[in-house]
Amino acid sequence: MSAVAKIAVHVFRDSVRDKVLYNLVLFAVLMISASYLIGQLTAGQDIKIIKDLGLTATSVFGLFIAIFIGVGLVSREVRRRSIYTILSKPVRRHEVILGKYVGLVLTLAVNLAIMTAAVYAVLGYMSLTESEEFKRGWEAPATDPAMLVAFLLILVQLMLVTAIALFFSTFSSPMLAAVMTGALYVAGHFNADLRSVHEFVDSAVVGALATGVSYVLPDLAAFNVTAQVVHAQPVGLAYVVAICGHALAYIGVLLVGAMSVFSRRDFV
Amino acid sequence: MHAVRLQRLTKDFRRGFWRPRPHRALDGVTLDVDPGDVIGYLGPNGSGKTTTFKLLTQLIFPTAGTAEVLGRPAGDVETRRRIGFLPENPYFYDNLTAEELLRYFAGLFGCDGREARRRASTVLDRVGIGDERGTHLRKYSKGMLQRVGIAQALVNDPEVLFLDEPMSGLDPLGRRDVRNLLLSLRDEGRTLFFSSHILTDAEAVCSHVAILDKGKLIAGGRIADLGLKVRGWELVVTDISQSRVDALASTDNVTHVSDGRYVIELPPDRPPEQVVSELAECGARILSLNPTHETLEEFLVHQVGLKQEEQRV
Numbered sequence: 001m002s003a004v005a006k007i008a009v010h011v012f013r014d015s016v017r018d019k020v021l022y023n024l025v026l027f028a029v030l031m032i033s034a035s036y037l038i039g040q041l042t043a044g045q046d047i048k049i050i051k052d053l054g055l056t057a058t059s060v061f062g063l064f065i066a067i068f069i070g071v072g073l074v075s076r077e078v079r080r081r082s083i084y085t086i087l088s089k090p091v092r093r094h095e096v097i098l099g100k101y102v103g104l105v106l107t108l109a110v111n112l113a114i115m116t117a118a119v120y121a122v123l124g125y126m127s128l129t130e131s132e133e134f135k136r137g138w139e140a141p142a143t144d145p146a147m148l149v150a151f152l153l154i155l156v157q158l159m160l161v162t163a164i165a166l167f168f169s170t171f172s173s174p175m176l177a178a179v180m181t182g183a184l185y186v187a188g189h190f191n192a193d194l195r196s197v198h199e200f201v202d203s204a205v206v207g208a209l210a211t212g213v214s215y216v217l218p219d220l221a222a223f224n225v226t227a228q229v230v231h232a233q234p235v236g237l238a239y240v241v242a243i244c245g246h247a248l249a250y251i252g253v254l255l256v257g258a259m260s261v262f263s264r265r266d267f268v
Numbered sequence: 269m270h271a272v273r274l275q276r277l278t279k280d281f282r283r284g285f286w287r288p289r290p291h292r293a294l295d296g297v298t299l300d301v302d303p304g305d306v307i308g309y310l311g312p313n314g315s316g317k318t319t320t321f322k323l324l325t326q327l328i329f330p331t332a333g334t335a336e337v338l339g340r341p342a343g344d345v346e347t348r349r350r351i352g353f354l355p356e357n358p359y360f361y362d363n364l365t366a367e368e369l370l371r372y373f374a375g376l377f378g379c380d381g382r383e384a385r386r387r388a389s390t391v392l393d394r395v396g397i398g399d400e401r402g403t404h405l406r407k408y409s410k411g412m413l414q415r416v417g418i419a420q421a422l423v424n425d426p427e428v429l430f431l432d433e434p435m436s437g438l439d440p441l442g443r444r445d446v447r448n449l450l451l452s453l454r455d456e457g458r459t460l461f462f463s464s465h466i467l468t469d470a471e472a473v474c475s476h477v478a479i480l481d482k483g484k485l486i487a488g489g490r491i492a493d494l495g496l497k498v499r500g501w502e503l504v505v506t507d508i509s510q511s512r513v514d515a516l517a518s519t520d521n522v523t524h525v526s527d528g529r530y531v532i533e534l535p536p537d538r539p540p541e542q543v544v545s546e547l548a549e550c551g552a553r554i555l556s557l558n559p560t561h562e563t564l565e566e567f568l569v570h571q572v573g574l575k576q577e578e579q580r581v
Contacts, residue, residue, distance in 0.1 A: 081358070
C-alpha cells in the first residue's frame with residue numbers, strides 16, 4: 001500500500017472515531033426521520049417533502065462534516081505538532097496532503113451512504129404503508145433510483161468543499177479556514193447571479209469584475225438537482241459528467257495549490 | 269562519513285505581523301558527529317536546540333548552510349528511512365491506541381501488516397508499554413505519551429536518533445528507564461543526538477556535548493576533554509571518634525550523614541592517601557573515596573555566563 005493510501009486509511013480511522021462526527025450523523029439521521037412527520041402535515045405533498053428535506057439534510061450535514069473535519073486536517077496537526085512525527089518519516093509532503101484528502105473523502109462517502117440509506121428507509125416505509133391509490137398521485141416512485149444522482153452530486157460538491165477547506169487549512173488557523181471555506185461556499189452558490197451582473201449594472205468595470213470572479217469561483221449551485229429529482233425531471237448524463245468534470249478540475253487546482261503551500265512551509 | 273554534519277547552519281525567522289523583522293534562531297552552527305557517538309545538545313531555552321532538530325528533519329528549511337545526516341541531505345526521504353525523531357512534548361492522535369499508532373508509523377516505513385504488528389509490539393515492549401497499548405492515547409499520562417514518542421522513533425530500527433528533550437515529563441522512575449534505554453541504544457552502536465534540560469542525565473549518557481547559546485555553538489567536544497575542573501575528593505567514613513571528627517572539621521568540610529557515617533570533603537591540593545591512612549590508623553572504616561568534578565550543569569552555566577560577559581564588554 002502506498003504512503004497516500006496508508007495516510008488515507010489513518011485519517012478515516014481517526015475521523016470515524018470522532019464524537020463530533022457521530023453527533024452530526026446521528027442528528028442528520030434524526031432530521032431525515034423527522035421529515036416523515038413533517039410530510040404528514042402536508043396535503044398530498046408528503047413524498048416530495050421527505051425527498052426534499054432528506055436531500056437538504058444530507059447536503060447540510062455533509063457540509064458541516066466537510067468543513068469541521070476538513071479545516072482541522074492540517075491546521076490541527078500543525079497546532080498540536082503531531083505533524084512533526086509524520087514528516088520525520090519517509091513520506092513526501094504532497095503525499096500527506098493527498099492522503100489526508102482521500103481519507104476525508106472516504107469518511108464523507110461512508111457518512112453520505114448512511115444518510116442515503118436513512119432517506120431510502122423513510123421513503124421505503126412510506127411506500128409500504130401508503131395505499132396504491134394514494135401512490136398513483138406521486139410523480140415518481142418513493143424509492144426512485146434517480147435520487148442517487150442527487151446524492152452523487154452532493155458527494156462531488158462536498159469533495160470540492162473539502163478541497164477548499166484543506167487548501168485554506170494549509171496556511172491558516174482552523175477558525176479562519178472555516179470562515180473562508182464557508183464564505184466561498186456561500187459565494188459559490190451565487191455564481192450564476194455574478195455572471196449576469198453586467199446585464200443590470202451601469203459600470204462596465206463592475207460587470208467585468210463580477211464576471212471575472214464568477215469564473216474563479218466554483219459553481220456550487222449547479223450541484224443541486226434536488227428540484228429535478230423531487231419532481232421526477234430527468235438529470236442528463238451529459239450534465240452530470242460536465243459538472244463532475246468541473247468539480248474534478250477545481251479539486252485538482254486546489255490540491256496542487258495546497259501541496260505547493262504545504263511543501264514550502266516551515267513548521268515552527 | 270559523519271553521522272551528522274552541520275556546516276554554517278543558519279536559520280532566521282520573521283517576527284512581527286505588520287513589519288516582520290528577521291530573528292536569527294541559529295547562527296552558523298558547524299558540528300560533526302561520528303557514528304556511534306552520543307551527543308548531548310545543551311543550552312538554555314531559546315538557544316536554538318529545537319530549531320536544529322527541525323532543520324535536521326526538514327520540518328523547517330535553512331536560511332543558509334547545510335545539514336547532512338549519514339552523508340545525505342537532511343530531510344531527504346531516503347535519509348528519513350534511517351533516522352528516528354522524538355519531538356519535544358510529542359502529541360499523537362487521541363482516537364488511536366498506541367499499538368494502532370505504531371502500526372501506522374511502521375506502515376509509513378513500508379512494513380506490511382504482519383511486520384508492522386511485530387515492530388509495534390517489539391518497540392512498545394522496549395519502552396515498557398504493556399497492557400495499556402490497546403488503550404486510546406487520550407487516556408495516556410504525559411509520561412506514557414513520552415514513552416510512545418520514543419517507541420515511534422525506534423519503529424524503523426534507526427541508525428541515528430534525534431531526541432528533543434526525551435526526559436521531559438517523566439517521573440524519576442521514568443527518567444531512569446529512559447536513561448537505561450538510551451544507554452542500551454548507545455551500546456547497540458546507534459548515534460544519539462539529544463537535547464536535555466536535565467544535565468545530570470545528559471552527563472550520565474553522553475560521550476560528547478555541544479553547548480548552544482543564542483543560536484551559536486559556544487563549546488563542545490568529548491566530555492572527558494571539556495576540562496571540567498577537579499574540585500577535590502569526597503571521603504565517606506564510619507566508626508570514627510568524635511575527637512577525630514572535630515580535628516578534621518577544623519581544616520575540612522565534614523558532614524554527619526547518618527548512623528555514625530561522615531562525609532569529608534577534601535580540597536584538590538590535599539593528598540587523600542594521607543588522610544585515608546591517618547583515619548585507618550585511628551580505627552575508622554573507609555566506605556568510599558571519590559573525586560569530585562565540576563558538573564556539566566556548572567560548566568554550562570559558566571560557559572553561557574562567560575559568553576554573556578564577553579558580549580557586555
